[in-house]
Amino acid sequence: MSALLGDAARRLRSNPAALCAMFFILGMVVLTLLGPWLNPNGSDSLDWLHVASRPALQSAHWFGTDRLGRDLFARTLEGTRVSLAVGLVASAVSLIVGIGYGAAAGYIGGRTDHAMMRIIEILSGLPLIFFVIFLTVIFGRNEYLLFLSIGAVGWLTMARIVRGQTLSIRHREFIEAAVASGAGTARIICRHVIPNVIGPVVVYATLTVPQIIMLESFLSFLGLGIQEPHASLGTLIAEGAGEMEAAPWMLLVPGGFLAVLLLSLNVFGDGLRDALDAEER
Amino acid sequence: MNDAVAVTDALLRVRDLRVEFGGRAVLREVSFDLFAGETLGLVGESGSGKSTLARAVLRLLRASRGSVAWRGRDLLACDSRTLRALRRDLQIVFQDPLASLDPRMTIGETIAEPLRIFELALDEPARAGRVAGMLERVGLAAAMAGRYPHEFSGGQCQRVGIARAMILSPALLICDEPVSSLDASIQGQIVNLLRDLQADNNTAMLFISHNLAVVRHLSHRILVMYSGRLVEMAPRDALFDRPIHPYTRALLAAVPSPWAPQPQPAATAVPASLPSATGCSYRERCRYAAAICAATEPPLEEVVPGHFAACHRARELMT
Amino acid sequence: MEPLLNIEDLSVDYTHGGMEIPAVRQVSLAVAARESVGIVGESGSGKTQVFMAAMGLLAANAAVRGRVRFEGGDILGVGAESLNRVRGSKLTMVFQDPMTSLTPHLTIGTQLAEVLVCHAGRSWREARNAARHMLDRVRVPEPERRMSQYPHELSGGLRQRVMIGMSLLCEPLLVIADEPTTALDVTVQAHIIDLLGTMRRELGMALVLISHDLGVVAGLTDRILVMYAGRIVESAGAAELFQQARHPYTAELLKCIPSLTGPRQQRMPTLLGQPPRPGDPDEGCAFAPRCARAAPRCRTVRPPLEDAGGSAHRVACHFPLPS
Numbered sequence: 060m061s062a063l064l065g066d067a068a069r070r071l072r073s074n075p076a077a078l079c080a081m082f083f084i085l086g087m088v089v090l091t092l093l094g095p096w097l098n099p100n101g102s103d104s105l106d107w108l109h110v111a112s113r114p115a116l117q118s119a120h121w122f123g124t125d126r127l128g129r130d131l132f133a134r135t136l137e138g139t140r141v142s143l144a145v146g147l148v149a150s151a152v153s154l155i156v157g158i159g160y161g162a163a164a165g166y167i168g169g170r171t172d173h174a175m176m177r178i179i180e181i182l183s184g185l186p187l188i189f190f191v192i193f194l195t196v197i198f199g200r201n202e203y204l205l206f207l208s209i210g211a212v213g214w215l216t217m218a219r220i221v222r223g224q225t226l227s228i229r230h231r232e233f234i235e236a237a238v239a240s241g242a243g244t245a246r247i248i249c250r251h252v253i254p255n256v257i258g259p260v261v262v263y264a265t266l267t268v269p270q271i272i273m274l275e276s277f278l279s280f281l282g283l284g285i286q287e288p289h290a291s292l293g294t295l296i297a298e299g300a301g302e303m304e305a306a307p308w309m310l311l312v313p314g315g316f317l318a319v320l321l322l323s324l325n326v327f328g329d330g331l332r333d334a335l336d337a338e339e340r
Numbered sequence: 341m342n343d344a345v346a347v348t349d350a351l352l353r354v355r356d357l358r359v360e361f362g363g364r365a366v367l368r369e370v371s372f373d374l375f376a377g378e379t380l381g382l383v384g385e386s387g388s389g390k391s392t393l394a395r396a397v398l399r400l401l402r403a404s405r406g407s408v409a410w411r412g413r414d415l416l417a418c419d420s421r422t423l424r425a426l427r428r429d430l431q432i433v434f435q436d437p438l439a440s441l442d443p444r445m446t447i448g449e450t451i452a453e454p455l456r457i458f459e460l461a462l463d464e465p466a467r468a469g470r471v472a473g474m475l476e477r478v479g480l481a482a483a484m485a486g487r488y489p490h491e492f493s494g495g496q497c498q499r500v501g502i503a504r505a506m507i508l509s510p511a512l513l514i515c516d517e518p519v520s521s522l523d524a525s526i527q528g529q530i531v532n533l534l535r536d537l538q539a540d541n542n543t544a545m546l547f548i549s550h551n552l553a554v555v556r557h558l559s560h561r562i563l564v565m566y567s568g569r570l571v572e573m574a575p576r577d578a579l580f581d582r583p584i585h586p587y588t589r590a591l592l593a594a595v596p597s598p599w600a601p602q603p604q605p606a607a608t609a610v611p612a613s614l615p616s617a618t619g620c621s622y623r624e625r626c627r628y629a630a631a632i633c634a635a636t637e638p639p640l641e642e643v644v645p646g647h648f649a650a651c652h653r654a655r656e657l658m659t
Numbered sequence: 660m661e662p663l664l665n666i667e668d669l670s671v672d673y674t675h676g677g678m679e680i681p682a683v684r685q686v687s688l689a690v691a692a693r694e695s696v697g698i699v700g701e702s703g704s705g706k707t708q709v710f711m712a713a714m715g716l717l718a719a720n721a722a723v724r725g726r727v728r729f730e731g732g733d734i735l736g737v738g739a740e741s742l743n744r745v746r747g748s749k750l751t752m753v754f755q756d757p758m759t760s761l762t763p764h765l766t767i768g769t770q771l772a773e774v775l776v777c778h779a780g781r782s783w784r785e786a787r788n789a790a791r792h793m794l795d796r797v798r799v800p801e802p803e804r805r806m807s808q809y810p811h812e813l814s815g816g817l818r819q820r821v822m823i824g825m826s827l828l829c830e831p832l833l834v835i836a837d838e839p840t841t842a843l844d845v846t847v848q849a850h851i852i853d854l855l856g857t858m859r860r861e862l863g864m865a866l867v868l869i870s871h872d873l874g875v876v877a878g879l880t881d882r883i884l885v886m887y888a889g890r891i892v893e894s895a896g897a898a899e900l901f902q903q904a905r906h907p908y909t910a911e912l913l914k915c916i917p918s919l920t921g922p923r924q925q926r927m928p929t930l931l932g933q934p935p936r937p938g939d940p941d942e943g944c945a946f947a948p949r950c951a952r953a954a955p956r957c958r959t960v961r962p963p964l965e966d967a968g969g970s971a972h973r974v975a976c977h978f979p980l981p982s
Contacts, residue, residue, distance in 0.1 A: 235440075239431065240431070240454045243424060250442075251444075254444040385844030495933065524915045525701060526930075532929060553918060557917050557924075580919065594848065594849040596848070596852065598876075
């Protein structure tokens with residue numbers, strides 16, 4: 060498996076578009092972490108002298124300010140950090156839970172599979188909004204709740220995809236060969252099933268990050284996610300959309316960040332699939 | 341190879357094995373014995389149940405009835421823990437060499453897997469040494485262990501499959517059409533390799549193939565299957581020189597050869613309808629079919645000592 | 660007189676991952692009207708690619724060079740519309756897998772009749788009658804009932820009969836059969852070989868039979884071409900080839916056919932080594948690494964396909980076996 064990852068990394072390195080996307084993503088991560096040191100303005104400090112001012116390099120506010128005089132650069136960086144964190148953590152959670160659950164259901168099959176899939180159907184039948192409101196009522200409003208609720212929904216689809224992939228390889232001869240060699244169920248799932256379904260699944264995971272970022276902004280918009288004075292890309296865009304005619308930069312700056320982020324994630328996901336699937340061709 | 345196999349207790353004793361898929365029997369009451377060091381050839385056309393038989397014997401699929409006694413112990417009745425322990429001695433080589441190797445594993449990892457399962461005391465260098473030795477034994481360079489299956493040709497992949505099956509020196513090797521997907525120039529290499537490995541370990545072998553010439557080359561005894569049943573079972577020379585069952589005869593007559601005149605289609609091409617529930621399932625294609633063939637299904641009987649056939653007219657056809 | 664199908668200097672290269680992988684290298688061959696030609700070779704020898712290229716059926720990443728003429732007109736690189744004037748009517752193909760070459764959701768009758776409606780402009784009623792007649796001709800039992808059946812309801816042998824019938828509907832001048840019996844059982848194979856022979860005699864068409872099985876080709880063809888690593892290495896009349904193969908590869912291949920009769924050898928005869936993989940360096944004779952007769956010259960200078968005496972016996976070898 061380690062040699063395999065080495066091969067995949069080598070192929071990924073020879074794909075300029077994916078490499079470029081990867082550097083963009085890494086650059087954004089570094090930028091959001093270093094942001095507070097690069098910029099003298101805090102994300103929640105108000106500058107009454109510059110309310111809704113245009114972006115200008117010579118002023119203190121490179122990307123301008125919003126209606127309350129808060130520095131847009133600082134707020135966008137904070138928003139990107141929050142959105143990325145929600146997207147990555149929730150995707151990772153759904154990936155891990157979904158792969159384990161889906162591979163087990165698909166490989167074991169029969170009644171176990173039946174029962175496990177019914178559980179998924181029941182869970183996905185619950186409306187997300189009610190689910191989040193329900194949790195908010197019980198635990199109060201906080202950001203971890205957002206991770207939890209999005210993760211709780213995300214793994215369901217992931218488990219279904221993994222199960223489908225598992226079913227498609229379950230009757231391949233190499234699985235039969237492993238059974239005939241005396242390998243147990245756990246060994247077959249870990250060493251033969253998961254490595255063979257991981258390619259399409261990882262690609263799907265990179266594509267869920269943008270979806271989750273969208274979902275987060277939707278929940279935040281409803282007042283169930285990130286709240287003032289904190290920001291995510293979703294809340295900033297919603298805010299900017301309201302001021303689109305008077306202060307277009309309030310929409311364009313966070314919107315541009317989101318677009319670059321989503322594009323990079325998609326291109327990187329594609330590159331990753333090509334790198335991981337080379338054996339299949 | 342030693343042609344005379346000492347008659348001892350059978351290693352593998354299959355009795356009345358029956359497999360049904362969705363209520364339809366694809367394997368019907370198959371019984372045979374396999375002795376240590378013996379090679380049993382199994383021929384028949386696609387859909388005759390050859391592969392089903394292989395998989396049912398190894399319990400890779402569920403039989404609905406019958407027993408498979410391995411050294412006196414019923415594989416179909418034992419619990420899954422015992423079965424997994426017994427698999428050490430029961431190995432299989434598959435038809436499609438590439439599909440039977442995990443595309444995500446190096447061939448070294450694939451060959452090492454049985455060692456990881458059964459020889460837990462082995463440390464990493466010792467295991468790598470065993471794998472290297474096995475690779476060389478099957479005619480591949482030890483340095484190839486780090487490569488992936490897609491980098492190899494079909495014949496080389498089949499060598500890897502054989503190495504995985506033989507690394508624990510099993511007492512039984514089932515070969516399910518191991519050379520059918522290989523080119524003629526490669527088939528001989530693989531067959532010779534199987535023979536050599538068998539001689540080294542005194543492995544019993546069930547060799548399944550639709551290629552009669554290959555089966556003739558390496559089997560001691562031959563089973564012929566048709567439509568899920570054994571229709572003939574005989575020592576090799578008896579089967580090829582004096583076939584009894586009309587189906588076996590048709591099979592032998594149909595093999596084309598560059599030096600012989602064009603083979604004559606021996607039987608009726610296509611049965612008019614699905615095989616009926618009663619009587620001999622071959623009768624629709626059989627030129628010797630009589631009234632009794634439609635009435636009852638002929639049992640597999642010993643026509644000549646050691647030579648079994650399931651045909652009502654076996655004794656007439658002998659003369 | 661110009662042969663029916665004339666292939667000159669045909670090369671096929673695949674582009675894969677930025678690499679040029681040659682599949683067919685400068686193959687020239689001709690098929691005369693009413694002639695039956697066998698093409699023999701192992702997997703990867705390019706035997707199928709030659710004719711897929713001629714029929715314009717290769718994947719998009721294949722680059723084809725050379726010239727293919729059918730009935731005196733160019734058919735290589737002429738675009739689908741003019742190609743379809745001959746393809747499917749005068750020049751037809753039978754594939755290895757009769758299951759995947761029939762459309763699963765249409766009845767046999769519809770699929771057969773469609774050929775005539777499209778190519779011969781017949782009415783559906785006429786076409787269905789002709790289709791039923793053809794099923795009878797290719798000895799499909801109960802043709803009336805089969806017309807309304809779907810491909811999955813037929814056995815493999817029957818499906819291949821239907822495919823052969825389909826290829827014959829427009830009374831083609833040339834049928835290319837690519838491994839028509841490989842997916843079938845040996846008893847069924849004998850029937851299909853018999854059928855192909857009979858139909859050829861009755862309809863007087865030319866036949867190209869592509870196969871890895873020398874036994875299958877032997878009974879059906881007048882002339883046999885042996886391919887290795889994308890090139891023709893030997894070409895001779897069928898009987899002459901089997902009696903007196905001149906190319907070491909052909910001779911070894913013939914030795915590899917295990918026999919049902921005669922004494923059993925201790926070991927099965929084999930050809931040493933592996934066939935070259937696509938993309939391996941192309942220098943000298945491709946068979947040299949596996950050849951017992953190879954000399955240093957074989958590894959550097961490629962032997963051309965030259966007359967080797969006998970009736971149109973050609974061989975590409977510096978040191979052919981004596982005749």
